[in-house]
Amino acid sequence: MTTTVGTTIEPELTDATRSAGSHPWKRFWRNRSATVSLIVLGIIIFACFGTLMISAKEYHVQDLNANRQPPQLIPFAPFGYDILGRNIFWRCLFGGVVSLGIGLAAAAISVIIGTLWGAVAGWYGGRIDNIMMRLVDVLYGLPYILLIILLKIAFEPKLIRLLDRIFGPGQERTANIVILFLAIGGVSWLTMARVIRGQVLSLKAQPFIEAARALGLPARKILLRHLLPNLVGPIIVYATLTVPQAILQESFLSFLGIGVQAPVPTWGSLAAEGVKAINTVVSFWWMVVFPSVLLGLTLLCLNFIGDGLRDVFDPKTKR
């Protein structure tokens, strides 16, 4: 029955009769700033992850004769050297891997926890919703920077001990990065949970969900088959906007000296290190400018892509 209806209607849906909403990706590609951003971001990601084999070896190699050398092509150091004579080019590329990794990890955590949390709260409603959303309120009430610091203080020593027991001693560096991943991810799912809950509440009232319930589908099937596909839009948009936020938060922590610990670089900590090297007599501009520009450019691209996606998925913000 349904197949026959489908086949008879399908041919009539030409480009002219379809609504703008049925061509979401075409609308995205028409957005010039988003498309350009996607290309630029692709190049940055490719450069960072593609050279990981080299940069992972080179980022902490010190050449004390080359310390504070300005950018030069021979030997190959287009971004110059830092105070300890390390090649900033390789440090920027490796730092990019760490920074982008933190952003992606935060987005992944916020998608998983935030979506589940919001969907369950919105779907079951009543007391469950009340308790779950009050918890989100409590966490919202704490400034995120304090929350990250609390999580770091509380769990870092434990994690170091745990990792030491599993992988042998000397796991501080790994533990530090893992804690930062988790702490930044742990504060970034709150917005996602709120958005998804709102979406679920409004979807729940719509006839197709009512129909699915009337047909006697179990809640799990309704959530997975009918609600989730309708939530993909907001999930993608907010996940994209979580990535730059997480990268910014990490750089913020690095500027304060409590981010990823040396010698592992991130764009934020590279810029902060560069600032320390500046004094009133000589300014080693290359130590600050290159990581800052990379950081800014990446954030810019991610913000534009997020905006483009929001225009695609949320018809309300159409121009």
Next chain:
Amino acid sequence: MGCQNIAELIWPNAQRINNFRFDKMTSYIIRRLLYIIPIVFGVLLLTFVLFNLVGGDISLEIAGKNATQETIDEIRAEYGLDKPLFLSWDSQFINHFKNALTFNFGRARDREPVIDKIKRGAGPSLALTIPMFFCTLIIAISLSLIVAFLRGSKWDVIVLVVCVSGMSVPYLSFILFGQYFFAYKWGLFPVFFSPDLAMPQYVALPIIIGIVAGLGGNLRFYRTIMLDEMRSDYVRTAYAKGLSTTRVLFKHVLKNAMIPIITQVVLAIPFLFLGSLLLERFFGIPGLGYLMIDAIGARDYFVINAMTYISAILFVMFNLITDLCYALVDPRISFE
């Protein structure tokens, strides 16, 4: 709603109905005040669990690596860490709540009571953040009205691109740029805090930098709100009945945009209290942000604990105020 209609039937007197609404409002306020209790309880529980159960023994860290058992015991006694965790009226758990409710946060690492430190830091921090916040707000709202009015034009696109670029520039760059050019190169402002400077002197440049750095995100946010309003039917009606553009913008759009703006503003106020971590650090302003950074560096749990608790309390209070503002501004909101 149903109740109100019945009330109207029985007492067709407007004053009575207002009283009726007022009574409902009082009970709503009381219910919302009761709501604060579980949230504050949650925050206190969270900080207790994080510091005491998960974080491990603080006294070992305070004493340092080479401390004798005697010193450790002394420290434990001083901070009340020798008491049982739970299951006693004098347990650490109960004391954590008692101290928080009486705003007794103990002494920091340098023996000064935490509350004194916070009182001292609040002045410079608020002198920095309050002007910064309200200047940003006024500039962002007026610009967003203009930009939303010119939506889709060349200027709108330019402003949007500038906003997103501004949001993407690392905060540190703004600080460095401002400090280098305005303070160091051109000598318009002091480069760094020093005790003999008057407050307006040393907060001026940080305020300007803060406004510039925060404007992009704010402007974009308010533009979205204004655009939502401008697409509404009532705006078309207002134009159709021949109102002037200024009248539509200021009398109708701005008024209706007030609800989301109030939410944003009131909820941002408690965070002003925290000061600005980066600005205070890089300009050496002795405010609460600086206190926090010091505390994080020295692992001074008592200061961090106090700041967490106070900011959470403020946030909950202002959350309540937002809800009450809604109720006052928007008569459609019911108090069920």
